[in-house]
Amino acid sequence: MTAGTPPGAARLDGLDGLDGLDGLDGLDARIRLSRGVTEIDVALTAGPGEVIGVLGPNGGGKTSTVLALAGVLPLASGHVRVDGAVWDDGRRRLPPDRRRVGLMLADSLLFPHLRAVDNVAFGPRSRGVDRAGARRRALAELDRVGLADRAQARPRELSSGQQARVALARALATDPALLLLDEPLAALDPDTRARTRSDLATRLAAYGGVTVLVTHDPLDALTLADRLVFVEDGQVTQTGTPAQVLGEPRSAYVGTVVGLNLYAARGDAHGHVTTETGGVLVTTDPTEGAVWATIPPGAVSLHRHEPEGSPRNAWALRIRSVTMQGQSARVGLEGVVPLTAEVTLESVTALGLQVGQDVWAAVKATEVRTYPR
Numbered sequence: 001m002t003a004g005t006p007p008g009a010a011r012l013d014g015l016d017g018l019d020g021l022d023g024l025d026g027l028d029a030r031i032r033l034s035r036g037v038t039e040i041d042v043a044l045t046a047g048p049g050e051v052i053g054v055l056g057p058n059g060g061g062k063t064s065t066v067l068a069l070a071g072v073l074p075l076a077s078g079h080v081r082v083d084g085a086v087w088d089d090g091r092r093r094l095p096p097d098r099r100r101v102g103l104m105l106a107d108s109l110l111f112p113h114l115r116a117v118d119n120v121a122f123g124p125r126s127r128g129v130d131r132a133g134a135r136r137r138a139l140a141e142l143d144r145v146g147l148a149d150r151a152q153a154r155p156r157e158l159s160s161g162q163q164a165r166v167a168l169a170r171a172l173a174t175d176p177a178l179l180l181l182d183e184p185l186a187a188l189d190p191d192t193r194a195r196t197r198s199d200l201a202t203r204l205a206a207y208g209g210v211t212v213l214v215t216h217d218p219l220d221a222l223t224l225a226d227r228l229v230f231v232e233d234g235q236v237t238q239t240g241t242p243a244q245v246l247g248e249p250r251s252a253y254v255g256t257v258v259g260l261n262l263y264a265a266r267g268d269a270h271g272h273v274t275t276e277t278g279g280v281l282v283t284t285d286p287t288e289g290a291v292w293a294t295i296p297p298g299a300v301s302l303h304r305h306e307p308e309g310s311p312r313n314a315w316a317l318r319i320r321s322v323t324m325q326g327q328s329a330r331v332g333l334e335g336v337v338p339l340t341a342e343v344t345l346e347s348v349t350a351l352g353l354q355v356g357q358d359v360w361a362a363v364k365a366t367e368v369r370t371y372p373r
């Protein structure tokens with residue numbers, strides 16, 4: 001991000017916020033702006049110390065939301081308030097360099113010629129802290145991410161995971177009230193990513209400000225965030241704790257993220273659920289009216305012939321994809337009730353599953369969950 005006043009921003013000298021303080025700690029934002037063809041309208045609130053995970057498909061508006069919070073993109077209307085200070089009220093906005101924001105991106109963007117300690121000290125220095133004070137602070141921040149012994153290293157002498165930790169230390173060295181992490185682990189290989197995720201979790205647990213974490217990776221969101229906000233086509237489609245979202249996805253995208261087959265449907269009092277595409281599911285968990293219905297992929301069994309013993313749900317479907325995932329396979333099925341099934345590799349071999357093949361899929365009625373839409 002380039003700090004400085006973007007074109008059209010009001011210059012507001014001598015203020016930490018635009019107007020008075022309302023005494024509330026944390027983040028209270030309503031972000032409304034046009035970005036290309038997408039109208040963005042995203043509400044975000046968080047208490048001190050809370051980590052908000054923002055997820056969504058490509059082009060959904062996640063980065064635009066982060067840029068608006070940082071002050072790089074102007075709001076068309078809405079507001080950004082942090083710890084009671086007004087940063088943007090839809091008409092006037094505090095420039096990026098006047099906001100107490102820390103930013104970390106997929107590319108750690110460290111100064112290549114500076115040692116780790118000087119990279120981290122750069123923020124405090126540019127905010128007026130004297131050389132010795134900025135250095136002390138930088139060493140303390142490096143220590144908190146486990147890099148005290150690498151303070152003198154230049155970025156090229158550090159691993160990708162260590163570079164990410166320096167970027168985190170740098171983002172936190174200016175005491176931000178709001179920490180913005182946009183795909184902070186995306187550039188790391190899977191092993192480094194897992195270790196750095198755990199370092200990030202430890203450091204965030206000790207941070208008292210609000211963190212907004214944008215990620216494509218459900219594991220990042222589920223393990224790091226206290227609350228999730230899904231943004232699709234510029235709009236919030238679902239919010240909740242990871243546990244709430246895992247149990248009750250409310251959009252096709254969220255269903256995919258949490259790994260459940262999800263159907264928009266109508267239920268009756270007798271446990272019959274009719275999907276929008278005309279499929280009928282039988283459930284022991286009936287909800288009447290407009291419902292979401294879920295089926296876990298692991299609850300689907302596949303058969304060459306119509307299964308005996310009449311399971312309550314059995315559909316003739318066609319295989320559209322077969323992909324391996326560790327010791328199991330995910331089988332995409334199309335037809336009256338499109339499904340993803342997760343089956344053992346033994347079943348793939350025993351049934352000789354191939355793309356284009358017709359099979360029967362069976363699901364017990366106890367495995368079909370419904371909840372109001």
Ligand SMILES: Nc1ncnc2c1ncn2[C@@H]1O[C@H](COP(=O)(O)OP(=O)(O)OP(=O)(O)O)[C@@H](O)[C@H]1O
Pocket residue numbers: 035036037038056057058059060061062063064065
């Ligand atoms: N510089 C730009 N100028 C005009 N429109 C843009 C610009 N950058 C992004 N957009 C558009 O704004 C919308 C939101 O994009 P944004 O980058 O915020 O989404 P995102 O959720 O972060 O996507 P991704 O996951 O791909 O990074 C999209 O329609 C995108 O095409």
